[in-house]
Amino acid sequence: LTPRVIAVCGKGGVGKTTVSAITSHELFRRKDRRALIIDADPAGGLQMALHFPEGTSINQVRVETINEIKKKNRDKKDLARGIDYMLARALIEKGHLAFLSLGRPEEVGCYCSVNTLLQEAIEELSGKFDLTLIDAEAGIEQVNRNVMKAVDYLLLVADTSAKAVKVAETIRRLHLRAPEKERPDCSSIGLIRGRRLRGSKGGRTLTSLAGSLRMRPSESSTAKTFPSSTCPPVRRRKR
């Protein structure tokens, strides 16, 4: 099955944004499906990598909505329409790709209803695209906080360091251990391992690998896909 929502996760600095950027570029080149790209990393690296101009972030939409509530009373439907409007305004479009950035969190107090409405609006928006690619925040936080509930393909990225492998393994375990209803609806988990960006011998470069992803599980030696129920642990390769 072709995945519809892919999240690229892993430790910081292992190449998640590079993989996301290359995949986005490939999607742009192919022009065969409408894709929503979400930069969920507050550092905003993907936006820079794709040369998208700075626009309104999801967090800014959140703040704007909260300020709106503070100014006037708003019922839920009215708020939901407003969030849809602001998200549409925040989309940066390039051909058949649309880009949304999470942005930096801004403390304006706890507004759970706004967060829920926002999450629902993003999920609804994502549902209108053929594919959604999420460049996740480094580490395990977003997986832990159940941010990526609708993800159906978890793409783990790790380099050869023990720490990166451990983070990838932790994400995999967190995913499998989560209660069924809270678990991302992943049909499979993929792993891209190693950083052979320059003249790799026998291995594939990240660029060629991203080209071969085709939004389908790859059988290459550096990218493996496992059904999530039988997903084997991520281990360091013995030299």
Next chain:
Amino acid sequence: MGLFDGPVREIENFVAGKCESAGCRKLPIRHYRGWPSQDNLILEEETAIELGNPKEGSLALLAWAEEKFEEDSVVLIGPDLAEIGKRTAPFAQIVLVSGSFDEGYHCFCELRDAVYDARLKGMMFRVMPSRQMIWTRINQEALDHGLSLGHLGSALIEALSEVPNVSGVRVVFVTSGEHDLTKLSAPAARIERIVGAMMKMTEEMRYDCDGCEYRDVCSEVAELKKIRNRLKEEKET
């Protein structure tokens, strides 16, 4: 006196003035029935025409009138979709409903949902009722198949006819330019204040008028006072 009588009269005067100077036309509703309904995502590259883009002028108004309209109607001030001749244009969608709406804000919400939940194939809508803004995109395919603002007006009338107590609908679209939208800013501001006051008294359930930001509009519009007194009575019993 009806709740929105003041701004509705201003809007009707504006439309009458436009029609006198041959600046408007009535679209035959029957001719435009039956366009399929569909929730669309239309990206910029698929957009043939964009109306009310946040960077352009945009206005979405909804109000009711006590007087019974003789017939449902769709009036267009400015060019229709096929005649616009450019990619973006300012846009106003004004929906006036006749009928009996005693329950104030509850009735307004019902009407609002009917208006803003209407969908047409090949047309994408984004609305922000709190800021009276509407933004639509129309794709090339819909334009090639003859989509007109008449179809939208007809769909709005159909959706509103299912709301209880609605006896007639007048839809006015303005595509003539920013200058005409500016002429509607006064009634728009009054409608916003009336709806705001109605919403506040319904949601907050506090009836202390001292220091309330809507005190002026409540003193002016008798119908708002009636709603307030009724809600207060309901609360006390």
